[in-house]
Amino acid sequence: xxxxxxxxxxxxxxxxxxxxxxxxxxxxxxxxxxxxxxxxxxxxxxxxxxxxxxxxxxxxxxxxxxxxxxxxxxxxxxxxxxxxxxxxxxxxxxxxxxxxxxxxxxxxxxxxxxxxxxxxxxxxxxxxxxxxxxxxxxxxxxxxxxxxxxxxxxxxxxxxxxxxxxxxxxxxxxxxxxxxxxxxxxxxxxxxxxxxxxxxxxxxxxxxxxxxxxxxxxxxxxxxxxxxxxxxxxxxxxxxxxxxxxxxxxxxxxxxxxxxxxxxxxxxxxxxxxxxxxxxxxxxxxxxxxxxxxxxxxxxxxxxxxxxxxxxxxxxxxxxxxxxxxxxxxxxxxxxxxxxxxxxxxxxxxxxxxxxxxxxxxxxxxxxxxxxxxxxxxxxxxxxx
Numbered sequence: 001x002x003x004x005x006x007x008x009x010x011x012x013x014x015x016x017x018x019x020x021x022x023x024x025x026x027x028x029x030x031x032x033x034x035x036x037x038x039x040x041x042x043x044x045x046x047x048x049x050x051x052x053x054x055x056x057x058x059x060x061x062x063x064x065x066x067x068x069x070x071x072x073x074x075x076x077x078x079x080x081x082x083x084x085x086x087x088x089x090x091x092x093x094x095x096x097x098x099x100x101x102x103x104x105x106x107x108x109x110x111x112x113x114x115x116x117x118x119x120x121x122x123x124x125x126x127x128x129x130x131x132x133x134x135x136x137x138x139x140x141x142x143x144x145x146x147x148x149x150x151x152x153x154x155x156x157x158x159x160x161x162x163x164x165x166x167x168x169x170x171x172x173x174x175x176x177x178x179x180x181x182x183x184x185x186x187x188x189x190x191x192x193x194x195x196x197x198x199x200x201x202x203x204x205x206x207x208x209x210x211x212x213x214x215x216x217x218x219x220x221x222x223x224x225x226x227x228x229x230x231x232x233x234x235x236x237x238x239x240x241x242x243x244x245x246x247x248x249x250x251x252x253x254x255x256x257x258x259x260x261x262x263x264x265x266x267x268x269x270x271x272x273x274x275x276x277x278x279x280x281x282x283x284x285x286x287x288x289x290x291x292x293x294x295x296x297x298x299x300x301x302x303x304x305x306x307x308x309x310x311x312x313x314x315x316x317x318x319x320x321x322x323x324x325x326x327x328x329x330x331x332x333x334x335x336x337x338x339x340x341x342x343x344x345x346x347x348x349x350x351x352x353x354x355x356x357x358x359x360x361x362x363x364x365x366x367x368x369x370x371x372x373x374x375x376x377x378x379x380x381x382x383x384x385x
Contacts, residue, residue: 066327
């Protein structure tokens, strides 16, 4: 018989490994969509639709991963929804039909959202220090994101469609990781199958959700639009601009590891305020930068500021963290990743890319505002307790 005390460790390690593999599979979708566009001669409108299908699957998965465990259990839920990477990427290599590709990207989004939700529970419920655990988990994701361009580039030597089947194999490995692990949260067992919705009455829960909405919007807008902004404004050359993603994810991974093991925040609420302030100041400076060195330096500083916001905010939810609460918080917060990039594109189309990118200051300042409100709310709750 296995030692019961080793179960939390195995669950935590499962969360780390699964999130690392998810980082490779999820971030690779941005590279894969450009390969598919060229290979199948897809119009830009269809390409945008495919990305929207993935975002839709991501949001729906986060909700389903919060509701289904109360009906069929956590393990069956992730084994069902987690097939998306394996099946979705395999479908992309089978043909260029619009409906087939739309379904494939939807399945990839379904896997992305469900893995995020379940890994958050596996690590959050089975780590002695929640903030450290969340930052470590997200560092694994960032490490996977860093590796994905190299993996896709190497796979392309076998043909345009080879990366899809390599990623499908990694998706199968992720599924086997969950299948072999003792997946199941302590909160799920204590609830006896009953869904606890009490978190909906917490103002702190909704303020944290709003903060994560801003964080998702700001981070996704930078990763999605910054390369185009740098090239179109002549700040970086076309050859150097793509490496801004490497700078962003590299600094993000380092900062999350620092927060986890070197300088863990003693007060999560105060830390989020400083992160929000840093994001606002450094993004403003980034928009004012007109040459290569200041632009890359300010991008690195912005990445340092935003790196710990998501894991720290999720950790700050504390006792409210459950598969159900994450099924509400993560989809609601994920809307920011859809709204802000779309809004930037809309403004850029009418007023130029510089004006469009300036709009991203809104969620940056929003992170600071909501961090201050969360800090004040937590202080009141502590006094009342």
